[in-house]
Amino acid sequence: MMVILMLSEKMTEALNGQANRELYSSYLYLSMSAYFESLGLRGFANWMRVQAGEELVHGMKMYDYVISAGGRGRMQAIEAPQFVWASPVEAFQAVYNHERVVTGLIKALVGVAISEKDKTTENFLQWYLDEQVEEEESSDMVLNKAKTVGSDPRALAAADKELGQRRFKFPSGFDMFPYGRQPEGTTIGSLKK
Numbered sequence: 001m002m003v004i005l006m007l008s009e010k011m012t013e014a015l016n017g018q019a020n021r022e023l024y025s026s027y028l029y030l031s032m033s034a035y036f037e038s039l040g041l042r043g044f045a046n047w048m049r050v051q052a053g054e055e056l057v058h059g060m061k062m063y064d065y066v067i068s069a070g071g072r073g074r075m076q077a078i079e080a081p082q083f084v085w086a087s088p089v090e091a092f093q094a095v096y097n098h099e100r101v102v103t104g105l106i107k108a109l110v111g112v113a114i115s116e117k118d119k120t121t122e123n124f125l126q127w128y129l130d131e132q133v134e135e136e137e138s139s140d141m142v143l144n145k146a147k148t149v150g151s152d153p154r155a156l157a158a159a160d161k162e163l164g165q166r167r168f169k170f171p172s173g174f175d176m177f178p179y180g181r182q183p184e185g186t187t188i189g190s191l192k193k
């Protein structure tokens with residue numbers, strides 16, 4: 001397939017940089033999932049693992065966009081995330097804070113698209129802006145839940161059960177493996193009970 005080069009160098013670099021941050025987000029949430037696993041809170045671990053899957057998709061969606069616009073994906077080192085948190089509340093507070101930072105990064109990326117007069121990329125980034133609204137809302141909701149639960153063991157067990165219900169879903173139209181059909185059973189997000 002012939003691709004018309006559409007992205008400026010600056011735009012390509014900025015998109016590759018954000019794809020890296022999305023993968024970092026995935027890594028951060030996977031680290032939190034491992035933290036909750038270590039506490040025996042598998043529902044909390046599930047919520048974080050689904051979140052990690054979503055961030056991976058955000059990064060891949062950006063990577064695919066760079067390619068479809070004639071650019072080249074550039075892999076860079078992914079920063080090591082934090083390893084331990086003082087409490088579930090502290091971890092969820094960190095999720096909320098992180099999402100606020102990411103919203104700022106996406107807005108800055110929109111700023112690059114505007115300065116590069118790149119309307120197509122600006123439109124593409126609208127999906128990420130909408131996603132950030134959802135992510136800030138959902139992380140705030142879970143943070144409040146964790147605060148309410150505190151250290152009450154029964155409330156913690158109930159919240160763990162509830163967060164264990166979260167399931168991963170690919171965004172509509174997104175193909176994680178665009179090079180051909182994958183074997184059955186290769187879905188992200190299935191958690192052994």
Ligand code: OFO
Pocket residue numbers: 022025054055058098099102131132135
């Ligand atoms: Fe990629 O949305 Fe959260 O960070």
